[in-house]
Amino acid sequence: MDLTNPESSQVIYDVPIFFKVYKNGLIERYRKHDFAPPSNNSVTGVRSKDIVIVPENNVTVRLYLPKITQNDQKFPLLVYFHGGGFVIESAFSTYYDSYLHSVAAETNVIAVSIEYRLAPEHKIPACYDDSWAVMKWVSQGSEPWLKSYADFSRVFLSVIPLHSHASSVTVFNGMNFSEWHEQMIVGNNINNTIPQTENAKEYLKFVEEYFCSADYSRWYTSG
Structure with missing residues (x-):
């Protein structure tokens, strides 16, 4: 950034801990995330992979498959909305990748972590639209890991408190998951919460x- 240029250095809007906007339109986030690639963990047996759901919007999911210990084994399905106030973080950051890996390993669930578009570059309802697209994709159950190992009678959503509204709007606003939507449970993830x-x-x-x-x-x- 050229700090000698008034339009480059003048901040016109600032949300502490999230982002600030400069006069020239540049958006700078206070917290930048890293990237953790998908992996096969030989210790826990958890495997992960990335799948692009909506190419034109770069909507992607990271799937986590726990260790398979028996034939015809089925696991509960967890759909996860990462935190960050809709403006920071990523399903692919080390923080969330490590967290979802641990969840899959310790609770024996297949996890689907959604990488949705962030504001302010992509304003709400972009994140809702992306999450809705993923939920429809999940409901089809055609992805090989989901088809072979997911138990669609046990489906869970996990969100942090700030995203509770997003999940409820996304999932229950006119949604029809035929045989398994009544089995779905929405819960709040407590790893990021209001400071007590x-x-x-x-x-x-x-x-x-x-x-x-x-x-x-x-x-x-x-x-």
């Missing part, structure tokens, strides 16, 4: 100030 400290009031004040403001709508949502 004396700073909680300040955190909630921050949420109200930024996420309930007109500027929030301008940078996060379409229309």
Whole structure:
């Protein structure tokens, strides 16, 4: 960034911990994620792979298959929405890849982790649309790992608290999963939650100030 250029250095909107927008249109995130490739873990037996669902929007999922110990083995299916306030993080970051790998290994579930588009480059409802596309893809059950090993009578969604609304809108707004949608359970992932400290009031004040403001709508949502 050329800090000598006024348009490059002038910040016109700033959401602490998430991103800031410069006058020239550049968006800079405070927290940048790394990339962890899919893997086959010889210790836990968990395998993972990436599948592109919507090529034109680069909507992708990372599948995690736990260790198979018997013939015709079926596992519960977990669909996971990563956190980050719709603006940071990735299903492919070391943080979330490690977390989902551990979940698959320790609970014996097939996990589908969604890589959706982020705001403000792709405003809401882009993340909803991407998640909806993945859920429809999952419901088809045609992917080889899902077809062979997923138990569609035991389907779970996991989201962090900030994304609870996203998951409910995505899944239950006119959705029809025929035989297995009634078995679905929506839950909140507790690995990222509102701080349970004396700073909680300040955190909630921050949420109200930024996420309930007109500027929030301008940078996060379409229309």
